[in-house]
Amino acid sequence: MSNNDLIFSDDAWLSRRGGKRLEYVGNPLKDDLSRDAVRRFVRKKGALLAMWSYDCDCNEKGPWYHYVCDTVGYNIDKIKSKNGRYYVRRSLKNCTIHPIDYVWLADNGYEVYINAASRYRNFEPKSQEQFRKNMLIWSGVTGREALGVFIEQKLAAYALLAICGHSVQIRMSHFDPAYSNLFPMYALYYTIAYYYLNEREYKEVDNGARPLLHETDIGDFLLRLGWRKKYCRLGLYLVWPVRVISWVARVLRKVCKLLLPSRHYARLESLLLAQDIAKATRKH
Numbered sequence: 206m207s208n209n210d211l212i213f214s215d216d217a218w219l220s221r222r223g224g225k226r227l228e229y230v231g232n233p234l235k236d237d238l239s240r241d242a243v244r245r246f247v248r249k250k251g252a253l254l255a256m257w258s259y260d261c262d263c264n265e266k267g268p269w270y271h272y273v274c275d276t277v278g279y280n281i282d283k284i285k286s287k288n289g290r291y292y293v294r295r296s297l298k299n300c301t302i303h304p305i306d307y308v309w310l311a312d313n314g315y316e317v318y319i320n321a322a323s324r325y326r327n328f329e330p331k332s333q334e335q336f337r338k339n340m341l342i343w344s345g346v347t348g349r350e351a352l353g354v355f356i357e358q359k360l361a362a363y364a365l366l367a368i369c370g371h372s373v374q375i376r377m378s379h380f381d382p383a384y385s386n387l388f389p390m391y392a393l394y395y396t397i398a399y400y401y402l403n404e405r406e407y408k409e410v411d412n413g414a415r416p417l418l419h420e421t422d423i424g425d426f427l428l429r430l431g432w433r434k435k436y437c438r439l440g441l442y443l444v445w446p447v448r449v450i451s452w453v454a455r456v457l458r459k460v461c462k463l464l465l466p467s468r469h470y471a472r473l474e475s476l477l478l479a480q481d482i483a484k485a486t487r488k489h
């Protein structure tokens with residue numbers, strides 16, 4: 206199989222928004238992708254847009270980056286933040302963390318998921334049936350793993366992981382806000398980094414790129430735990446109707462804000478932001 210075949214294999218892309226948005230999650234890309242190749246792939250998949258990061262760790266600070274942990278010998282003592290070390294220790298004292306099965310999550314994870322969704326604006330949670338279906342599908346995918354945080358034998362948080370070469374990608378994580386005073390996410394993210402970097406000897410744990418849509422403080426949280434920003438460039442391809450819509454929306458931005466429901470306007474804003482970032486990070 207050629208490198209191009211690997212890049213445009215189904216396993217290398219996440220499908221979101223009912224298959225209308227494609228996100229590359231394969232091995233890190235040094236060079237930008239051919240727009241013709243992306244166009245053919247998007248047409249084949251029936252999508253409207255595709256996004257990918259390239260020139261990762263380019264050492265050129267900019268608006269596009271992934272949050273990663275790749276500290277050799279990562280442990281609590283290597284976390285520079287005093288608050289970070291304190292909350293990790295407190296969380297580990299109150300929580301139990303261990304691998305969980307996707308089939309088990311299908312029947313036991315929805316409560317955490319739906320409670321976590323209540324914290325997000327402009328977020329459309331999946332139905333319990335769709336959540337269960339996704340978990341069962343992922344249970345049969347090679348390289349898919351998951352960790353759960355338990356408090357008195359009750360699931361309080363979990364993360365869905367994917368092994369990709371020398372990297373472990375955190376595809377999704379949620380915690381039940383009912384347990385926020387016990388800080389389960391500190392135990393979860395610390396354990397993921399410690400376990401996969403030290404015991405499994407992967408080179409990095411990647412939490413994905415900065416968010417475009419949801420308001421979140423995950424970046425500050427990860428930096429406190431000793432993670433870092435890995436600066437990249439953003440590649441973006443839009444089918445021509447979406448390019449036209451985005452151009453009109455940019456001109457009539459204030460009108461769109463007045464007329465569109467907040468959820469749809471937030472999506473529009475995330476699209477315009479992605480265009481701005483792709484332009485700002487493009488190699489000249």
